[in-house]
Amino acid sequence: MLQQIGENISRFRKNQNMTQEEFASRLGVTPQAVSKWERGASLPDVTLVSGICQLLKVHADVLLGIEVMPISEDKNALEEKKIRQNLIAEPLRIEVGAGLVSCVAEGLQTDYVNQCRRKLAAETGMLLPIIRIMDMEGLADDEVRILSYDQVLLQKEYEKKQSETERQMYYSMIDETVRLCRENYGRILNKQLVKCLLDNLQEQYPGVLDGLVPDKVSYYEVMQHLRNTIEEKGSIRDMIHIMEALEREYLTSGTAAVSCPSAV
Numbered sequence: 001m002l003q004q005i006g007e008n009i010s011r012f013r014k015n016q017n018m019t020q021e022e023f024a025s026r027l028g029v030t031p032q033a034v035s036k037w038e039r040g041a042s043l044p045d046v047t048l049v050s051g052i053c054q055l056l057k058v059h060a061d062v063l064l065g066i067e068v069m070p071i072s073e074d075k076n077a078l079e080e081k082k083i084r085q086n087l088i089a090e091p092l093r094i095e096v097g098a099g100l101v102s103c104v105a106e107g108l109q110t111d112y113v114n115q116c117r118r119k120l121a122a123e124t125g126m127l128l129p130i131i132r133i134m135d136m137e138g139l140a141d142d143e144v145r146i147l148s149y150d151q152v153l154l155q156k157e158y159e160k161k162q163s164e165t166e167r168q169m170y171y172s173m174i175d176e177t178v179r180l181c182r183e184n185y186g187r188i189l190n191k192q193l194v195k196c197l198l199d200n201l202q203e204q205y206p207g208v209l210d211g212l213v214p215d216k217v218s219y220y221e222v223m224q225h226l227r228n229t230i231e232e233k234g235s236i237r238d239m240i241h242i243m244e245a246l247e248r249e250y251l252t253s254g255t256a257a258v259s260c261p262s263a264v
Helices: 002-015 020-027 031-039 046-056 077-087 098-107 112-124 166-183 191-204 219-233 239-253
Strands: 093-096 132-135 143-148 151-157
Touching (some): 002 031, 020 031, 020 046, 093 098, 093 166, 098 166, 112 166, 143 166, 151 166, 191 239, 219 239
Antiparallel strands (some): 093 143, 143 151
């Protein structure tokens, strides 16, 4: 087991084109410690596993040698991750032409997406999902395509204004994406997002969900209830009363209302 984990760390580190010294520096350990891990002489402390996985872009199961079916011949972790990402349509994705790659690179150095995520949450109670941004062959150099589960929400070319910086162009892309997310949130909402919303509610107001979710009402039923609320009110920020209303429906009829608005 020691030898296998060590070989995995070595292989995934090399896949990321990192030296032992660079990997050790970014992880906050000595190069000698990394060398021992890779030789199978010792194991990393359990508190370091999460950081190792993040740096090596690999799942903990794979790092620790727990059997996972390979999906590429060379078992390249980075390539397998790309393939797995492409297997499932994401809630939100931005595709850009080659001419906008530098704008994205500049913008990713900022915290603008999280700023927008906080603002959207404060205004509507909606949780902006992770946004995947990728360059896409076939698009014009200055073209942007915003998709939700592979449905095109917006496709247009961005013309850089005379005084506009690359960072401002990136901000404009993100603003468009957040606007479309807000307008299409009933469709974008999924059970994973619902669970994140309910986990937050449970943490801050534990009594609201006691004995309700998932004991009596499923995440799917909550998702449909939230979609109805979005259709009616455009906001799910009053989550406490929304869940209390759902519980009343359950107590009255013995089941939660799960009808889905036709617009979703």
